[in-house]
Amino acid sequence: MAKRKKPGKGKSGSRKLRVEFKTNRSARRRKTDFTHLADKLDDAEADVPTEERLLAKGELSRKRTVIVDDSDTIARQTDDTRIGRVVTIYGRTADVDDGETVWPCSIRRVLRTRSIDNRNPVAVGDLVRFTIETDREGVEAEGVIEAVEPRHGELKRVVGRKEHTVVANVDLVVIVSAASEPEPKPSLVDRYIVSALYGDMQPIICLNKIDTVMKHEVRAFLNIYRKLGYTTLATSAESGAGIDELRNLIKGKESVFAGQSGVGKSSLLNAVQPNLGLEVGRLAAESRKGTHTTTRASLIKLDVGGYVVDTPGVRSFDLSNVPFQEIESYFIEFLDHIPHCKFPDCTHRHEIDCAVKNAVDTGQVAPTRYESYVRLFTDEQFR
Numbered sequence: 246m247a248k249r250k251k252p253g254k255g256k257s258g259s260r261k262l263r264v265e266f267k268t269n270r271s272a273r274r275r276k277t278d279f280t281h282l283a284d285k286l287d288d289a290e291a292d293v294p295t296e297e298r299l300l301a302k303g304e305l306s307r308k309r310t311v312i313v314d315d316s317d318t319i320a321r322q323t324d325d326t327r328i329g330r331v332v333t334i335y336g337r338t339a340d341v342d343d344g345e346t347v348w349p350c351s352i353r354r355v356l357r358t359r360s361i362d363n364r365n366p367v368a369v370g371d372l373v374r375f376t377i378e379t380d381r382e383g384v385e386a387e388g389v390i391e392a393v394e395p396r397h398g399e400l401k402r403v404v405g406r407k408e409h410t411v412v413a414n415v416d417l418v419v420i421v422s423a424a425s426e427p428e429p430k431p432s433l434v435d436r437y438i439v440s441a442l443y444g445d446m447q448p449i450i451c452l453n454k455i456d457t458v459m460k461h462e463v464r465a466f467l468n469i470y471r472k473l474g475y476t477t478l479a480t481s482a483e484s485g486a487g488i489d490e491l492r493n494l495i496k497g498k499e500s501v502f503a504g505q506s507g508v509g510k511s512s513l514l515n516a517v518q519p520n521l522g523l524e525v526g527r528l529a530a531e532s533r534k535g536t537h538t539t540t541r542a543s544l545i546k547l548d549v550g551g552y553v554v555d556t557p558g559v560r561s562f563d564l565s566n567v568p569f570q571e572i573e574s575y576f577i578e579f580l581d582h583i584p585h586c587k588f589p590d591c592t593h594r595h596e597i598d599c600a601v602k603n604a605v606d607t608g609q610v611a612p613t614r615y616e617s618y619v620r621l622f623t624d625e626q627f628r
């Protein structure tokens with residue numbers, strides 16, 4: 246947090262921060278606020294350009310002050326803990342929705358120091374217990390996260406050798422690709438599938454921007470996954486194709502939208518729930534390099550029930566947290582073949598009489614899937 250300048254004059258180690266106070270009905274727009282000064286760690290899921298971290302002039306004046314460290318200079322108003330859901334995280338502060346209000350909360354230091362293996366003790370989607378504290382005048386309320394409830398359905402990746410929870414407590418991972426601009430990246434899709442299965446979530450394969458290609462191209466891409474038994478979806482945020490189907494799939498569920506930058510994750514969510522007003526990328530001509538419009542994961546409550554987490558696009562997805570021996574089990578079409586490999590410890594790469602390789606040769610396993618497997622195996626091995 247060294248980048249956060251000019252702490253307030255808090256006593257005995259407390260540090261004051263200016264943050265925006267808002268209710269859960271207000272628009273979520275943090276694009277230019279101070280939060281871009283936050284630790285790089287917390288934005289690790291996005292390869293966000295650093296120049297976007299600049300502080301817009303005059304932004305601070307609209308913020309309120311919260312105390313961001315553990316300090317007994319603030320008076321406890323009550324010992325009552327409340328429960329809420331983390332909707333977004335910036336720096337060491339998290340927005341927590343208790344159903345009525347979104348509270349900016351600091352994270353109790355003990356929680357932060359306890360997280361050794363996982364780089365973030367609190368993730369978007371977490372159910373947390375928090376307390377509300379006031380300053381000496383009893384005016385400025387702030388929250389402090391005291392505990393995180395056990396998680397299910399966790400999307401994790403590795404960032405700088407540490408496991409990073411992108412989002413917690415979701416059932417579905419909607420893996421979004423674009424039919425064009427950017428071109429689909431099967432190896433990334435397959436990594437997300439592995440990650441979803443590893444984290445006990447259901448993968449959904451969504452091909453967006455179908456208005457830009459021929460129907461047979463859409464089919465060729467989605468059929469690979471449909472044949473494996475995964476739910477597939479062809480959409481266009483532009484034409485509205487597939488949007489009702491997408492809304493029905495995520496209705497009443499907890500889901501996360503993931504994929505490369507520019508594939509249309511935020512555009513799809515705007516189409517699913519009009520007036521959401523999520524920021525979307527500039528016109529294709531300007532955004533060919535990948536603009537990373539969404540810069541942090543944020544949780545959105547759906548009018549049709551449930552919630553969805555929009556995430557920043559990624560270029561790559563490191564899965565070295567998944568044990569090598571387990572990787573083959575997440576390629577479900579390999580499972581029937583594996584028992585027929587000559588060697589019981591076959592890794593299906595260079596071994597002779599490998600039933601998986603034979604299945605690729607006879608067309609039973611899609612070559613792109615096999616390539617993804619090999620890449621996952623070799624890319625991660627030497628990290």
Ligand SMILES: Nc1nc2c(ncn2[C@@H]2O[C@H](COP(=O)(O)OP(=O)(O)OP(=O)(O)O)[C@@H](O)[C@H]2O)c(=O)[nH]1
Pocket residue numbers: 453454455456457480481482483484505506507508509510511512513524525526527528529532536537538539540556557558559
């Ligand atoms: N032709 C076409 N363009 C689309 C479609 N969906 C989104 N786009 C455009 O694609 C660009 C990127 O869309 P975003 O919704 O910002 O993409 P994103 O996946 O949220 O990107 P990040 O936030 O950077 O991860 C925008 O210019 C959209 O207008 C679609 O179905 N068809």
Ligand SMILES: [Mg+2]
Pocket residue numbers: 510511512524525538539555556557558
């Ligand atoms: Mg986006």
Ligand SMILES: [Zn+2]
Pocket residue numbers: 583586587591592593594596598599600601602
């Ligand atoms: Zn084999």
